[in-house]
Amino acid sequence: MVIGIIGASISGLIAGKRLAEAGHDVTIIEKSRSLGGRLKTVKLDDLNLDVGLTHFDVNTNTFGSFVKKQEEEGAVQKWAKEFNYYDGTKLLDVGPNSDSHQYYTGTNGLQSLAESMSRWVDIKSEEKAGGLTYIGPDRSKKRSWMINLTDISVFECDAVIIATSAVDAYGLLQTVQNKTESRRIIRHIDEVRYDGCFSLAATYNKQELPDWKGIECENSAIKWISNESSKLNADQAALVIQSTPAFYREHAHKSDDEIKELIFEEASDIVGSWVHHSKSTYLQNWKYFKAKNPINEYFMELELDDAPLALIGDYLGGFSLENAFVSGYNLSEYWKKKYTEVTV
Template identity: 40%
Template sequence: MKIGIIGAGLSGLAAGRVLAGAGHDVVVFEKSRGYGGRMATRRIQREEPIPMDHGAPYLTGTSDAFRSFLSELEEKGLITLWADRFSYYTDGRILPEMPGREPVPYYAAPNGMNTIGKYLGRLFDIYFEEKVGGITHIGGSRIRKSPWMINSSSINVFEADAVIIATPAIQAYGLVATAQDEFDLRKMITVLDDISYTSTVSLMAGYGERNPVDWKAIHCDHPVVSWICNESSKRVSSEEMSLVIHSTDKFARQLVEADDPGELNGKLLKAMGQIMGSWAARPEWHQLHLWRYHFPKKSLDMPFLESQDELAPIALVGDYFQGRSMEAAYLSGLKLGTHWVEKFS
């Protein structure tokens, strides 16, 4: 079966890997330039490029299936155990850990989180910088064999026997709406309508050869900053001290609406100075990235959503199924992939 997957994030790649492994012909369309979706890494151009995980910073999970995936990644040398607790900023002080939190194994990717996406995507073709604008249901026609057409920016039209939409729910809503001539698809839209997301701003900052701080990351109880990650502590050789800061949802929304984003940028740096000391407000370089979709505010109580039309299969996967995390995204893709391997064997 020729399967078109929209989105090269963890859920789409997990589904693609299972289906391609079972012999299906999988092609992934990804609007950005790289693997991993929100599990993203930006390489800052210096003499030695510095990987900065400006999306999800680490991996952790509790289910057997996700733990077995983590073991696989560890065996391949893609992730290593990084920390079992994080510091906590509250009432103007950085505490070594958050009171009442049990230790948990957190894994980091020394060469960047997007190396995981690259590993998952090695069995099939991925078209990068290929934004899908819509999908067309052409099932029922006896002239055409494939029931779906995927319309993307430069390939124009790609015919597929089945489609998987592996994007945040809001983007999935827009895509399903383009093919909304079927009763089944209208039902899908109604379910998606209920999912919204928090946003965040990631600020990547470098401080030259300043001695690294002694913490790995800090959860912050602060109106502007929610999380600070010591990126240098994840890298095998890191001459340069670098941090990634995530803003609160409220701050990110101000940035979306701001007339002058520069002013808010200054506020974020000032907040870092407040938390860590004045040195933190004066990085040698910094870059911002706005994530409109950070975490889903609620999730659906099912592993994936698929249409009942067996002649024109279409399904949705992502982190908004049975959780709100990378683990949920992986399990959603894995479960749909396994289900379709059985169903269409």
Template identity: 25%
Template sequence: MGAQLKVVVVGAGLSGLVAATELADAGVDVTVLDKGRSVGGRLATRRLADARLDHGAQFFTVRSPAFRRRVDDWVDRGLVAVWNHGFDADDGHPRYVGTAGMNSLAKDLAASAERAGATIMTSTLAFGLRPSPGDSPQHRWEVVIDDGSTLPTDAVIFTCPLAQTFALLADVGVWKSGDEATDAAHDAIVARLGIDLDQTLFRTQYDRTIALLATVDGPTAIPEPGGVQDGDDVFSFIGDNQAKGISSSPAVTFHANAEWSEAHWDDDADTTLAALEAAARPWLGDAQIIERQLKTWRFATPRTVWPDPCWTTADGTVVVAGDAFAGPRVEGAHNSGLAAAHSLLA
């Protein structure tokens, strides 16, 4: 495919930004859409007063040559640094973090994509996909925006959580799990678009995560190196952002585990905050909370992972990618975005 190829990428998380950068570098006309106010997805960082806290992905490791090349570039430019080599013992795999927070890596990718000619549109909700009208359309598809406007395109890469992708393709507003809803969504996509998505993709379930972000007035009781995985019955991860090297003042991220998050998902915010603060108390030592925020991730972690790095229609014009492919981690999301771009460039 030549330089006139037009591609729309839905989702400006890591997968979408990697795909957009790769395509733009190859001369493709790329537009990235994201409903959020800024890029990053799970590469999310929040400022509270003078503190900086990662509240999505906390760190990443490197196992593949493709991701190693990306990380080496980030290291050379001072964008990432090693936090530790294991939370309980040295396992030989460095845990990397963004030196200015994980979201800074998404911003770097977005800047690179834009320099190569990509257009990135945040606060823009992709509402649906439909075939281009007419007997001989110039482009294969139209992506419908929630304001009713459309973007003509030759191919589309979806990198948002799978349930959101299916709802968009099926034009059903919100996709709900369950056999009947799954079959209905599948049939709607086949009827409307001629796309026969694998049923296994439809049935992918995600764990939820509720996060407590807290700034504190002094050192905490979190042990070296400042991170704890599965530390108790409530928290799947606890991260001291100052020990991590991204915050100038003490600030802690608490991720509730999947079971706790599911059980408390429908609680009101004040009740949830009170419960999380009580659970966090043993990890804070003598430190007192100054400021707190609650964050929720509806589609935090896919429970099953598709073995291939992406899924592509037979004609190669619709690609589904993201962290449900090739591993639900930062590296998997990166490599899935790379594979999605290469599937269109082949």
């Protein structure tokens, strides 16, 4: 089959990679220049800093096998088993409810994981899907679906996988005309809600490197602080500071400079006043950072044998990087078995 995947998230990338390995012709359409969704890495002063997800853990064999291979290839490294904890008044070595657990990160930024998976598929980056047209079994054209791009071109395919946020998936499904089968899916994903987040990366000159790897924060406008220099074995201090959803909602209308100053002010209570004296900064606005009420299914499918369509992503089965990976992986396994005419 010719498969069009909308969204180069880790869900879309792992599904695309595995379906391409099974013999399908896979193209991923991504509206951004970069791949990986929340696996976003930016370069500041020659340091690769993670401004989306900064680390992850492993709880399933499926994801564990993938991570082990990435670790053997040098793309992933063990990072920490516990993090420091800020309770709103003081910084503690560990939180009161902390349990030792292995956390991983990239050796040179987590986005490299996404880029490594993209080698198996064709990528149309900076191309936005504006809608879907169902051609159906009585079509005169060769393919069952047309993905309508906002530059007025189209991509024809036999099957569609939507690997975007629930909000974007909802918008795409609304364009599928006269398909009552899509209404069940639309009702479910319309109920998904997201927390937003500001993620501020900053580098520092002549600043002593912090002796902690990460700080989990409570009773603060800051949710998490990552010591990025500890991942890179760098001799230059670098942080990623992430806000709470409440801070995001309160300040989303403000300018980038105002938001940066507010985040630094809050972070100074936790790590010290030196945090204000940054060399370079980058602010990432994550409108759909984390699903608050994910759907308890790993993927959802529009069950049309002549025109397969499925949804995958980090709002299905949970909200972690692992959930997103397993969502795409499970759909690929299901479709590999379902569409057996493909030569492996």
